Amino acid sequence: MKIHEYQGKEILKKYGVAVPRGEVAFTTGEARAIAERLGGGVVVVKAQIHAGGRGKGGGVKVVKSAAEAETAAKALLGMKLVTYQTGPEGSIVGRVLVEEGLQIARELYLGIVIDRSTEMPVVMVSQEGGVEIEKVAHETPERIFKAFVNPALGLQPYQARQLAFSLGLTGDQIGKAVRMMTALYQAFVSTDASLLEINPLIVTGAGDLLALDAKLTFDDNALYRHADIKELRDVSEEAPLEVEASKFSLNYIKLDGTIGCMVNGAGLAMATMDIIKLAGGEPANFLDVGGGANAEQIKNAFRILMSDKSVKAVLINIFGGILRCDVLAQGVIEAVKDLGVPVPIVIRMEGTNVELGKKMLKESGLNFTTADSMGEAAEKVVAVGSSR
């Protein structure tokens, strides 16, 4: 789960990480009031959307007075912000962070993720802050310094010191950096984060270290034990159909094509998208109904699939292990009868009770196309989809 920058900073503050003074505003009046509370001098007004690349996209404005802060907030609130991470459809700005302006001497980078091959958290730092870290990693990997952390021990002071020295910090900045990294590591593990990124981590003119940005992503599997974090979810940042699907434990991701698909299992769902593409079509979505889907869930899955108006045909590909083919057939039949699905449906199913399932489909009197293999199913669905 992703959260906004201002929410991330609130969390980091609790762990003792220094962040600029600032508050979130939902209206232009609030933005002005916050700027006044910050002293009425230079402030930064930052659009709060989940995607990165906001600065380049025009979502960050530096202004000199509270009145200008209000004007900046007016321009940003309601704006459709397009960045390299949002895609061309952009994201609507619903809130802005108004923060004190700071004198920046250096921009550094710090990130923490869990490294799959060593099975340890890795703290990464670089002197190349403020730019896309992927670019640094690709072009000059030697400029990224890493510390792998034993999960039983946590980040050790010597590791943080090594990182601090590799960042070119000196004097009392070393101690400040060690305390900050220790606090960031603590925040990472305590909140079950999957990504913690401070880009940039700044050194001010006065020599202080602050998190000027904060990107935190949390492990969805661990949200059950973080009620406070769960509350920070901003559903306006998510696609409405995906939010709807999640209510029924369906895993749905909207894509740009015209062939809707409904599959059990994530790997098979991706493979089904792939085979649709190979057959000359474009998948309209990823949809995993899960291993233990019942008739009711199949119905909800259909409803969500059909809310996407670009869907011209549907491919159902189910390999029944725990999910029995007769249960699937019953769900599909009920859904089509209740919802009146207006597009052709191609069904390929295999596994437990497949004969019974096929018989039910045939005897339903409804117009289904069936297929015996994945390849055949993909060809059939692309053929009926493109003839419409």
Added chain:
Amino acid sequence: MAVYINRQTRLIVQGLTGREGTFHAKAAQAYHTNVVGGVTPGKGGTTHEGWPVFNTVADAVKATGANATVIFVPPPGGADAVMEAADAGLPLAVCITEGIPTIDMMRAMTVVRARKMTLIGPNCPGLITAGQGKAGIIPGNICKPGRVGVVSKSGTLTYEAIHQLTALGLGQTTCIGIGGDPLIGTSFIDALGQFAADPETEAVVMIGEIGGSAEEEAAAFIKASFKKPVVGFIAGQTAPPGRRMGHAGAIIAGGKGTAAEKMAALTAAGVRVVKSPADIGRAVADALGSR
């Protein structure tokens, strides 16, 4: 022969008395597996569906001589169950549980590695050796004893591959679902190492998916030392970057972990990479036919 699980396996079920645990313990027994008992804390001393239930894994191992466990414990206790199995000295644990927090799993891995336990999963369909036994949820009726080993990150896509192998009369030795989480106990390389040493396995199907670098690492291993023919498929060729495709590990992040990269690495290692999941079985038949 075959790998990880066979007729000598004495299996316990952690979470036996739950709905999933009960259902799959019965299915395993029906598939010739020697299920010797189960563990549900607080229900020790009782019996469930004819099996003795123990409070702890250590008790179960002591009383039954179990040498493997399959874990159907809900996610909050999943990592703890894995550690308990490792601490009891079991050589093999198969963790089916989906949704274990990554940080829990990361801590559990330190115990798994220290104890040198083979962990399959978590978030996986488990293991099946055709005609001999199973630990997990792979349906037995789609398997047929034969010549091909299967190792996969996926669940139902594995069934698809198994089904194709059975339909073509090639059959399987052992099928291993290693799971789609960011942290898993057994890698492609570990499984390939087992298949290399198994005389009954003549060829291997390897099914990967987007995210991470496990497929690239496997490609390097195959190139360096794996002699049997391998057919590969990577799911997610059409997946958009930055989106988690169901499995926690299946995400193209920072331009890394794409299907194209993985397919190129495997092809360069001599793997027969198929673009279509419908071609997996036929590619294996071709590979074996040309030997």
